[in-house]
Amino acid sequence: MSRPPELICQYCAHRNTGTDSRCGHCGAPLRAVVHAVESVVEEAPAKLLKVAEKLGAEAEKVVTAGYPRWQWRALGVAILVMVVLGLVVARSCSIELPSFPGAMSEEVVPEPLRSAASCQRMDSAGQGEKCVIAANHPMLFGGIAGGRELTFYAERAQPDRLADSISRWRAAGGTALVDGPVYAAIGPSATVWYADTRVGLRLETGTFAGKAAAQTFLSRAGLVR
Template sequence: MSKLSELICQYCAHRNTGADSRCGHCGAPLRAVAHAVETVVEETPAKLAKVAKVAEKLGADAEKIVGGGYPRWQWRAVGVAILVLIVLAIVVARSCSVSLPSLSSLPGGMGMPEQITPEPLRSAAACQPLDSSGKSEKCVIAANHPMLFGGIAGGRELTFYAEHAQPDRLADAISRWRAAGGTTLVDGPVYVAIGPSATVWYADTRAGLKLETGTFAGKTGAQTFLSRAGLVR
């Protein structure tokens, strides 16, 4: 089919540019579009024939392995069934995925700080490792970030330290915080307290996460931060 004929409307014979998909005169699809549909229709029988050949070969192979004694049409049916199962297996493999639990939810608090820090806090901060192990980080939240809206950090950027700590280190930290005379808000598998100088102390013994923040403008600001950061609900 020539390019010239493809630019002519199949209904009103109006000439159109090569960039048009529909006739500018009557709105009908151009020949190029119709030709594409016809091509698909014409190619379908050939593709079905190829599928049939594959199914017949699978049936023949099955007949050789098992042996004769059954009509050939039954072996062809077996080939079709095998082919269908293969196609279904491919479709299922592509459409389904197994989602593994996050490292922070696994027993023993597996994972680095970036994997066990709550997402609201993680996305608000810029962090850098403090050592080669990658288990301790220094993080900074910019003064103009919405996390600190309302001047809860006194108009300054906020620094906090995140650590993936072993149970004994977490227990030592919690004991030290209790002795420092802060205000305990949560005391259990998760320990949350506000220090005398309006700092936040946080320890999750299940995930192995330990957090210590800089100074807030006051106790109310520290409590607001805990809520915004997803550390308490």
């Protein structure tokens, strides 16, 4: 009687007994063992898929039993809205806001004057501002502005424009307190003229109660030390 082909070694053709799992001659796995392993490997994906389908069905039963389907839909819509809003906010935060090159920026105006004034742009380019200091602000303590609010105009100007302004102020007969890269003077009608060529700032105020009051303002505002 011939041996079943499963008991014949596929490498050396040695005939083995029915209890052998490996060839007694060369030690190779017998064909029956190989077929068994192959069948397990082939059947494993299908079995795992069935298990996964069962688990998914059970999970869906638990979820739908706890909450109505419309609530899950509403939750999905809410999450979607939150994601969209988050993206909009993140984009708006990442966009760099346009910098305002006006005179009241921290780089060009001393902090005491900057914090005391309320300013509005005079042009779309943002180069000039009209600023007002309230009459009761400590900056004007002692009635240096005659008990009124003080208006001044400030702008960022190019060097040639600053040079023209300084020339006109000198010709107008003002009293210069500082004359150099920074020019500060008190005009004949007790106004303040100020220019800083280092940062391109030009500033001109309304009328003070007198020249002494104008000089006090220059000191309080940090324009002249």
